[in-house]
Amino acid sequence: MDARFLGIADLTETPSVAVVVDVMRAYTVAAWAFARGAEKIVLAESLDGALALKARHPEWVALKDGPPAAGFDMVNSPGMLRSVDLAGRTVVQKTTAGTVGALAVKDAELVLCAGFVVAEATARLLRARESDRVTFVVTGEDGKADEDLACAQYIAGRASGAGTDAAPFLRRAAESxxxxxxxxxxxxxxxxxxxxxxxxxxxxxxxxxxxxxxSLMVLRPYPVSPPAEEDHVRSP
Structure with a gap:
């Protein structure tokens, strides 16, 4: 697999397959939201845009980076989200880097959003799709966030079929x-x-x-079959 690792500002063309990585914390939060029952996550372009969506859909749950703010239900924290019941709910998410990265590649044929919590499932889907060229979008710190780069490199290794040891990549993220x-x-x-x-x-x-x-960029969970069944995974 030909893997490229780019920051958001380095995206000069629309990739065919993009994996947008935000470990701390956008796509860890997104995964937890799905685990807590959320049906879908709308990735908002701006704080005002998120509030406008919330105003049109009061039943939706809006969350953002940083401290609590008027109009938002929650903040972008997996520790806080893990005890919330989101069964059947729609979440509106706006973060500093993660959601920006996904919107930057919204015209790609396949956009995956990832962190370590969904690393293997993401790699399996890339293998099942037989993706030859994948652009990993390193969202944090203008493409220099080592936790995001480490996660992207780990997923790329796993997607290539290599027996990649997670320990050094997790260590880099822990020391980021x-x-x-x-x-x-x-x-x-x-x-x-x-x-x-x-x-x-x-x-x-x-x-x-x-x-x-x-007209909205919507994130949804996509169950991935165990390794023995990878050949039968259908493309999303």
Whole structure:
């Protein structure tokens, strides 16, 4: 597999297959939202856009980075989200980097959003699709976030069929700037378990596929078959 690792600003053309990686914390939060029963996640282009969607759909759950704010129901924290019942709900998510990255490749044939919690399922889907060329969008720190790059490189290795050891990649993520800022309380809207939850490898058995629906970029969980059944996985 030909894997490219680019920051959002480095995307000069629309890739065929894109994997948008935000470990700390957008796509860890998204995975937890699905695990807590959410039907879909709408990726908002801006805070105002998220609030406008919430105003039109009061029953939707809106969340954002940083501290709590008027109009938003929650913040972008897996530690806080893991105890919330989201059964059948639609979530509107706006984050600093993760949602921006997904919207930057919205015209790709296949857009996957990922973190370590769905790494193996994401790799399996790429293998099942026989994706020869994949662009990994490293969303954090203008493409330099080591937790996102480490996760992207790990998924690329697994998607290529290599027996990739997760330990060094998880170590890099644990020692990243983002992990330190979350642990030290530099960032707001943080739960003490957030870093640990972001580093849980393969917590969930689904990949996450984003696609345009009624002019919105919508993320949904996509169950992936066990390895022995990979040949039978249908393309999303």
């Amino acid at each position: 700037r983002a992990a330190a800022e979350l642990a030290q309380g530099v960032r707001r809207g943080v739960h003490s378990d957030d870093v640990a939850l972001c580093l849980e490898l393969d917590r969930f058995p689904f990949a996450m596929v984003a696609a345009s629906e009624d």
